[in-house]
Amino acid sequence: MKKIKTRDRILDTSLALFNSVGEPNVTTLLISDEMDISPGNLYYHFKSKGDIVEELFGRFEAEMLDLLAVPKDVDISLDQQGFFLHLLFETVARYRFIYQDLVNVLSRYDQLQTRFRRLKKKKTAAFQVICESFRQQEMMEIGSEQLQALCEQLTLTACYWCSFDTLSHLNDRESVDPGRGVYQMMHLVIPYLAPDEQNHARLMSRDYL
Amino acid sequence: MKKIKTRDRILDTSLALFNSVGEPNVTTLLISDEMDISPGNLYYHFKSKGDIVEELFGRFEAEMLDLLAVPKDVDISLDQQGFFLHLLFETVARYRFIYQDLVNVLSRYDQLQTRFRRLKKKKTAAFQVICESFRQQEMMEIGSEQLQALCEQLTLTACYWCSFDTLSHLNDRESVDPGRGVYQMMHLVIPYLAPDEQNHARLMSRDYL
DNA sequence: GTCTATAACGGGATAGAC
């Protein structure tokens, strides 16, 4: 059993603390305390708290970009979409601290703003590709104005469902169930699906509750 | 021209600053500086920064509760709903600082948590009443499972649209256009409306762009 | 009611020994 490097342990515990009590409420002292190392040691590995945040954001960004690289002009099935949504919500949940105080976090680390916005655009684009595929397979019927609104709505929900959900149970902020989010997303799409697909999607969505 | 009381001026400037740079980034010094009064003077009127936040939240809460008191068993027209949404978004936009760093704000002033959650529930309930009215007028056809998902979605959007929108233009955080939010909300409802109403709603929604 | 001055605190960050 290989020993995990201190640097990585810092990132891991930081992430856990950020998620559970919110990034602004986490001091460098708390992090080092939790790990039973000295504050100085922490600053040996990272020259500032901001650096930790940025590196965590970088990880998130990389995972998301990887996930959002949806191939164009390929037939996407409802099940594949469900799986995609599942992964998406799972990833967001793992880095939920970013979204929970979004404006605050982005305003303090301002190089993150453009990167975050790019991510948001990619998200919308990915949903557009998926819907486009559905449309080509004649599984979906939707006007272009509605499509635009739908994809925006999907992006909004992908970003904020996790925060919205924790509002309902602010007590235990450790565990987050991504299922409900997937369920909501599917129900956004369902009205625009062809009748047969609607039933399929409805049945599928229940598995996520 | 009557002189505005200092106490109220503090609340007003605080609100403006909170909205434009985020509550956590606003110090009591900044507030008093902006008003050209001394920090001590500020503390004469409010015993802490938290008190200012709480009083502003109280105002928001009162306005919202007033707005959300939708009468039951009354026929609601699409136009009335549009007006309601407009007021709703306008109010949220005026107190958008609460939502922009929601988790952070709620975690630091923990008595606000339950109050906020109650507000959220009332929001969902109000949407349910409206949809119920539509259904009774046979303007809307929707299953109870979908209805639940729809109302949750409406609540989510009502809460977060404003923050989501400012992400697109983080430069000027002073002005917020509530129109797009109303537009999105309408497009959530449209798929479940009867054909005639759909057209009406679509036309209406464009006015908000 | 409003001001100035200052105390008290907490968090981020550094220096230097081991």
Next chain:
DNA sequence: GTCTATCCCGTTATAGAC
């Protein structure tokens, strides 16, 4: 690589004069 001790600064909050 890790530790202890310490500095610096911003922020909240208070004391007391006007």
